[in-house]
């Protein structure tokens with residue numbers, strides 16, 4: 001069997017196109033431009049790349065974009081003061097604080113200082129609680145993107161066995177909540193899971209969010225299962241030349257693609273969907289703030 005490749009890059013382009021349409025309508029019909037403020041503390045190279053790319057795409061869909069770059073040693077009080085200012089700025093509909101934060105800053109405190117209605121990453125405890133209880137919330141972008149691809153591929157997910165590998169607050173746990181919300185039977189696996197291979201072999205849907213290059217081999221995959229690879233790992237690629245590297249996911253792509261029914265590639269799978277969902281969440285936040293109907 002050769003798996004269908006779920007093209008996250010193409011799917012994300014259609015999501016961004018829809019977002020751009022909503023933004024244009026909000027401007028024309030209501031004179032409102034949705035706006036996203038991104039806060040970056042310090043100079044983590046990967047975070048800088050993400051923030052640049054988020055800003056570029058925000059502008060491309062017609063929204064306002066603000067980047068707030070703070071020094072790595074910024075005192076917590078200054079960061080909290082900035083968040084307070086953004087919370088109270090009516091032109092700002094979405095606020096994203098790029099993680100990870102430098103060690104001296106309390107990540108939970110900072111995230112929970114964001115107004116829940118503007119928390120487009122969906123990490124605020126209010127949004128976590130709303131998602132967990134099946135209420136309207138801001139849904140974390142990476143799991144939302146995974147769910148959209150799964151729904152697009154399968155239609156209904158009802159009754160499917162899903163295994164999420166990884167239990168982080170930003171990917172694994174919200175992913176499991178979303179799959180449960182779509183009536184999957186969900187198992188969350190992690191570093192203490194006994195016989196992970198056997199657990200994964202039961203799954204119709206495997207979501208790998210571990211951060212370990214190519215950890216899931218093809219012989220863990222049930223024939224025909226759908227594999228969503230969240231991992232982004234940079235590894236050495238001497239075959240491309242000295243000092244070169246390449247990106248790989250948490251699943252061994254070739255061996256899994258030989259068994260799976262469908263699979264997301266890395267790059268070009270979950271990654272582009274994450275940013276597209278961030279833009280969609282910002283439009284949703286803008287509509288809610290203005291009492292307007294939300295895009296579907």
Ligand code: NDP
Nearest residue numbers: 142166167168171190191209210211230231232270271274
């Ligand atoms: P974390 O490091 O926060 O969590 C990793 C999880 O994997 C933990 O729950 C850990 O278990 C589990 N784990 C680690 N080793 C094993 C193992 N050997 N067997 C089973 N489980 C294991 O990572 P994130 O959730 O933040 O990210 C996961 C991956 O997704 C990373 O590669 C990251 O770069 C990528 N990512 C991609 C995004 C995208 O847009 N595509 C967005 C966000 C993340 P335990 O809890 O027991 O320690």
